[in-house]
Amino acid sequence: MKRLLLVDGSNLLFQMFFGMPARIVNEQGKAIHGTLGFVGALLKIIRRIEPTHMVVMFDGEHENSRSVLDSGYKANRVDYSEIPEEESPFSQLPDIYAALDYLQIQYAETTTCETDDWIAGYALAYGKENEIVISSFDSDFFQLITDKVSVLRYRGENTIICTPDYIKNKFGIEPKQYADFKSMTGDASDNIKGADKVGPKTAALLLNEFADLKNILANAENIKRNSIKESIIRNSEKLIINYKIIKLENTAPLPFDLSELIYNDKDITTNEVLKGIGLR
Numbered sequence: 586m587k588r589l590l591l592v593d594g595s596n597l598l599f600q601m602f603f604g605m606p607a608r609i610v611n612e613q614g615k616a617i618h619g620t621l622g623f624v625g626a627l628l629k630i631i632r633r634i635e636p637t638h639m640v641v642m643f644d645g646e647h648e649n650s651r652s653v654l655d656s657g658y659k660a661n662r663v664d665y666s667e668i669p670e671e672e673s674p675f676s677q678l679p680d681i682y683a684a685l686d687y688l689q690i691q692y693a694e695t696t697t698c699e700t701d702d703w704i705a706g707y708a709l710a711y712g713k714e715n716e717i718v719i720s721s722f723d724s725d726f727f728q729l730i731t732d733k734v735s736v737l738r739y740r741g742e743n744t745i746i747c748t749p750d751y752i753k754n755k756f757g758i759e760p761k762q763y764a765d766f767k768s769m770t771g772d773a774s775d776n777i778k779g780a781d782k783v784g785p786k787t788a789a790l791l792l793n794e795f796a797d798l799k800n801i802l803a804n805a806e807n808i809k810r811n812s813i814k815e816s817i818i819r820n821s822e823k824l825i826i827n828y829k830i831i832k833l834e835n836t837a838p839l840p841f842d843l844s845e846l847i848y849n850d851k852d853i854t855t856n857e858v859l860k861g862i863g864l865r
Contacts, residue, residue, distance in 0.1 A: 586716055589846065590636035591704045593721030594643040594692065597739070598623055598681065600722065602674035617864050619677035624684050625855045626739055631848075633744070634718050634737065638846040640707075641685060641692040642700045643678070683862040690848060693840035701725055703840065705833035708734050711843055718746070724767070727752055728833060730760035757789035765798035768827035769817075777827055780820040782812050791817075798828055 601622030609618035631639070670676045685692045695703065701723065708717050708729045717734040719726045726736045727747065736747040745751070752760045769788040771779030783791075791808070795801040801808075802821050808814035817824070859865040 588636045588716040590634050590639035591719045592641040594641040596721045598674050620680040624858050639848045640846050642703050643694045644700050645694040684858050687861045698837040702837035706835045706839050709835035728763040762792045764832040767831050780816045782816045
């Protein structure tokens with residue numbers, strides 16, 4: 586069976602750029618900590634998953650279509666065009682692209698959608714007949730988890746792989762209900778506000794009773810607790826918009842066919858990669 590590793594490149598870049606213990610420069614005084622962390626983490630992920638196919642995807646700088654649904658969507662994010670270049674993760678992106686070229690790993694940058702859409706597209710298109718591992722800390726991908734699709738959250742020795750059982754144990758719901766769940770509870774990282782008085786436990790109870798958000802809204806008058814019923818009814822339009830923003834589907838054209846994503850690990854080290862692209 587093929588094993589496809591889908592790497593949320595922007596997510597990993599931010600994690601490594603801001604997560605390294607110190608700003609590291611090479612002999613020429615060039616900052617390389619983001620690249621060093623990215624390559625090191627990527628190689629560890631590869632060695633753990635042992636993919637037969639893989640691709641790394643990055644968010645490009647373009648208007649976000651989800652902002653049309655909600656102008657507040659991701660409005661809380663830092664505008665890196667207004668900060669010094671050396672403080673921006675994007676300043677090391679050219680070196681990361683060079684490293685991926687050196688490793689002969691396919692990568693792409695979005696121009697009309699988000700990385701989430703591409704990753705969802707691959708998972709939904711190929712996840713029935715192949716094993717898929719999504720590497721990202723973005724919880725939106727929990728909705729894609731199945732017996733063959735998992736989410737890897739890289740954190741060195743504390744790395745975890747999220748499966749259907751992980752979602753059931755952590756949230757009390759099925760993975761397919763996660764978009765409904767998050768629509769009600771909100772997502773501070775994306776500046777999405779849910780329904781007041783509806784926290785994770787309440788959202789799980791509602792989903793276990795009514796199955797999905799559509800059915801919850803259709804039967805809102807039957808919700809037993811008045812405060813929850815009133816909140817769901819009052820926020821119904823907002824919840825529908827949240828769901829449209831959060832729900833991931835196979836709608837965006839994919840940058841590569843599966844046949845173009847074959848990967849053979851050459852057991853190369855991080856230092857060899859950095860030397861190969863002229864950073865050491």
